[in-house]
Amino acid sequence: MSSLHLAIFSPFLMAILIPFIFKLFRKLHIGWFVLILPSILFLFFLSKIPLIKDGGVFKATLNWIPSFDINFVAYLDGLGLLFTLLITGIGSLVVLYSIFYLDKNKEKLHNFYVYLLLFMGAMLGVVLSDNLIVLYTFWELTSFSSFLLIGYWNTRERSRYGAQKSMLITVFGGLSMLGGFILLSIMTGSFSIHEIMLQSNTLISNEWFLPALILVLLGAFTKSAQFPFYIWLPDAMEAPTPVSAYLHSATMVKAGIYLVARLTPIFAFHGAWFWIISLIGIITMCWASFNAVKQTDLKGILAFSTVSQLGLIMSLLGLGSASLHYDFLSKNIYMGAIVAAVFHLINHATFKGSLFMVAGIVDHETGTRDIRKLGGLMYVMPITFTIAVVGTLSMAGLPPFNGFLSKEMFFTSVLNVLQMNIFQMETWGILFPILAWLGSVFTFIYSILLLLKTFTGKLQEEKLDKKPHEAPLGMLFSPIVLGALVIIFGFFPNILSRNILEPAVASILPNLLQENDRFAVHIRFWHGFNLELLMTIGVVVVGLLLYLTLKKWGNIYSIFPKRFTLNRFYEKGIDITEKGSYSFTRRLMNGSIRSYLIYIFIFFIGIVTFTLFKKDAIKMDTTNLAPIGIYEITLAVIIILGSLTILGAKSRLTSIIALGAVGYTVSLFYILFRAPDLALTQLVIETVSTALFLLAFYHLPQLSRKEEHIGFKLTNALISIGVGLVITIVAISAHSNKMFDSIAKYYIENTHDKAGGGNLVNVILVDFRGFDTMFEISVLGIAALGIYGMIKLRLSNQKKQQRRMADENK
Known part of the structure; x- marks a missing residue:
């Protein structure tokens, strides 16, 4: 097993050991043991930067099902390295934060860290898998582990609701994505992502290409909470804050971003890829930022903010895919959108991770996250306030923080859209800068709202459940590190350019960058007085005016009827599905064995007959x-x-x-x-x-007497005749369509020499098919134990009833 495979499997191995470690060291917080693994993994992937930045890749193969072209091929390139550093780096900080956030005397910490490690391993598997089926396996494991993490406080109804909602929506997307992967395999004959990329130029003419594209995007959009699937993310905020900081800012929600980036070389030649991703992304950004302003819960604001920022990154990936349609000089212009997407992905992980931790600190030290009860905390929590200032101003896109740089690059990308002459962008392209600016205005508003409503004004101590005070240093360390990165990446962005950004962009657009070596990322803080700067000034001016007049126009949110919201449609759909399933099940499961057999036999007759005719398999050969x-x-x-x-x-x-x-x-x-x-x-x-x-x-x-003479039933007769005919035809056709020589000759020749027996039938049962026979005996044994248990239970109940009746008679 390669070091890369070991890195992927190590969180799963650690998860197996957690219950045993928890029992051995009950007096210590088990998080300290867990912290070792992501820290080592982060250093391991950090050591791969010199190889990756020079254009190298790390590839290792672990055979799984080679006959079906399904092998676990681990592939580490620039894009994979970026995500592994986020998964392990932020994961280490989250584990450290959780040590001080979660009380070891009140919480079931062994469960929490098992779920967290399962998720970490699953995410590493997603971003390092070259095989689509292996990627899908880990993809669904992220949905399963996030379900467990969101529902960690399972005694709370809202936690269970949020976990179920996220599971249903993301698993629906995952199954759709699997359909897209299968169609890609049918078109190309391979499940390898990089082998499929080699055939990307010819795929566009295939009739299955567009359905595959749509199915894959369903998976990406549901996981990354794009419109209209974003509704699961706000409800997922019922999870503990370390989970929100990890899953919903840096990792799981970016799995869809990763998928779109990874498959861009395959699908970007089709206009639907450009339009769907760009338009859905920009709509998601604008709509979610608008809805974030009306939230009163800190994590609620951050949830809608996350949806908005994910939409921003998604739209950049869509716009950047246009670079594949131009010559290289023009491609440099549109390639900037891909650079901006990758850069903002990193920036978002830093400032949003720190802000989620700040929200957790406020909740932990005051007992509430309701901004209507908060205020004046800057005086009693100065360090937390400082971290919040750095995070919120970066999220608002203000200098000198990293969010300002990637936001300016975002404005540049949407303005470059106006120069496009493909996909009818010369007419509809104006929508992108308009929506981008509007979304940025509301981003500024909710950022300032979160900061000022929480930390400025009068301290309302009487409304708080706890006397507020500054958090311990252990809880502050992780958000301080992330806040420091926000500042460092703001002042020195080019420390990422050569090491992280260029290899990641080269992974997203491999064919393009192989044609020319002039590609280089250089991020400048000052670009002079240009349209992007004017847009930023407009965002600040209009955003401040709208914030100051929020009470006057805030009633606009009450105009939208609740019965027409997406959440309402979701709940109605679930209700209809449950009632329909219950009604359908009651009709079918009526307690009649005859009815069940009718369903089974009718289905059997129909499916087998259809298959026989579809495959032209009906044949009768009397030779030999x-x-x-x-x-x-x-x-x-x-x-x-x-x-x-x-x-x-x-x-x-x-x-x-x-x-x-x-x-x-x-x-x-x-x-x-x-x-x-x-x-x-x-x-x-x-x-x-x-x-x-x-x-x-x-x-x-x-x-x-009524039962002695059972009347003739035409249904029974027709079904029995149908089953008999189908079985007869199958038997005759199977004999007449032999594709291989009979294995009987092998048994005859090897019974004595290899099995050491003289009775052919016994040797087949005991030796050649020994495991089959053993499992049959095991099944019979299990059935016998079940029957024995039922009989014993019945006798026990009878004895209890007899004793009760005897006691009553006394």
Whole structure:
């Protein structure tokens, strides 16, 4: 196993050890043990920067299902390195933060860290998998582990609701994405992302290309909370704050961003990719920032802010995909959108991670996150206030912080749209700078709202559940580190350019950058007085005016009827689904075994018949068959007559005797075909089963007169004839469509030499198919234990009832 695979699997191995470590070291906070792993992984991936920045990649293969082209190919390039550093770096800070945030005496910490490690390993698997099926496996594991983390406080109804909502929406997207991956495999004959990239120029003409594109984007949009699927993210804020800081700012919600970036070389040649991603992204950014202003919960504001920022990054990736449609000199212009997307992805992780931790600190030290109860905390929590100033101003896009730089690059990218002459951008392109500016105005408003309402004004201590005070240094350390990165990346952005940004962009646009070596990222703080700066000044001026007059225009949010909200549609859809499923299930599961058999047999007849005709598999070949003699015909007639006797018998005894006669006649067939062992086995089984039938019916109540004569049922007759015909056709066709030589010859030749036996049938059962036989015996043993348990339980209940009745009589 390579070091890369070990890095992916190590969180899962650590998760297995957590319960044992928790029992051994109960007096210590188990988070200290967990912290070791992400820290080591962060240093490991950090050490790969020299290799990756020079254009190298790290690739390792672990065989899984090679016959289906499904192997775990771990592939580390610039894009993968960026995400692994975020996953492990922010993960280390989150674990450290959680040590001081979660009380080891009140919380089930072993569960929390098991879930967190599962998620960390799953995210590493997503961003390092080259095989689409392996990627999908880890993708769904992120949904499962995030479900556990969001619902960590499972005694709270809102936690359970948020976990269920996120699971349903993201798993729906994941299954859609799987469909897209399968279509890609059908078109290319491979599940390897990089092998599919080599065929990207020819895929666009395939009829399955557009459906695959849409299905893949459904997966990306649901995971990254794009409009209209964003509704799960605000409800996911019921998770503990360390979970929100990790999943909902730096990692899980960016999995969709990663998927779009990774598959851009495959899909970007189609105009639908450009339009869907760019338009949905910019709408999400604008709509979520508008809704963030009306929130009163700190984490609620940050949740809608996260949705908005994800929309911004998504739109940049869509706009940047246009670079594949131009010559290199023009591509440099549109490639800037990809650079801006990658840069803002890093910036967002730093300032949003710190702000989520600040929200957790405020909640932890005051007992509330409601901004209507907060205020004046800058005097009692000066360090937290300083971190909040850095984070919120960066989120608002103000200098000298890193958010200002990537926001300016965002404005540049949407203004460059006006120069495009593809996809009808010369007419509709004006929408992008307008929506981008509007979204930035509301981003400024909610950023200032979060900062001022929480930390300035009068301290309302009477409304707080706790006496506010500054958080301990251990809880402050992680947001201080992230806040410091916000400042460092703001003043010295080019420390990322050569090491992180260029390799990541080269991974997103590999074909483009291979054509020319002039690509380089250089980020400048000052670009002079240009339109982007004027847009920023406009954002600040208009944003301040709207903030100061918020009470006058804030009633606009009450205009939207609640019954027309997306959450309302979701809840209504879930309600209709539940009621419909319940009604449908009650109709089908009516307690009648006959009904169940009818459903099964009708489905069986339909699907098998359809398959036979679809594959043109109906065939009858009598070559190499022995001739049918008088003895076989006689025995067949006896079996038919016996079967008809069973149907027409008026007593149970007659039916059992006729059934036994059928079984004994079958054993005569084995004698005719020179299989005395099978004949003996059949005779023994038939004798035992007949005896058991007689014993069972002896203890059953007598049939009533109404039950003695069961009327003819046409449905039963048609289904039985249909099943019989289908099975007969399948048997004849299977014999007539043999694709391989019979394995019987192998058994005959090797029974004595390899198995050391003389009885062919016994050797097959015990040696050649030994595991099969063992598992059959195991199944029978489990069934026997189940029956024994049921009988014992019934006898126990009977004894209890008898004792109770005896006590009542006394």
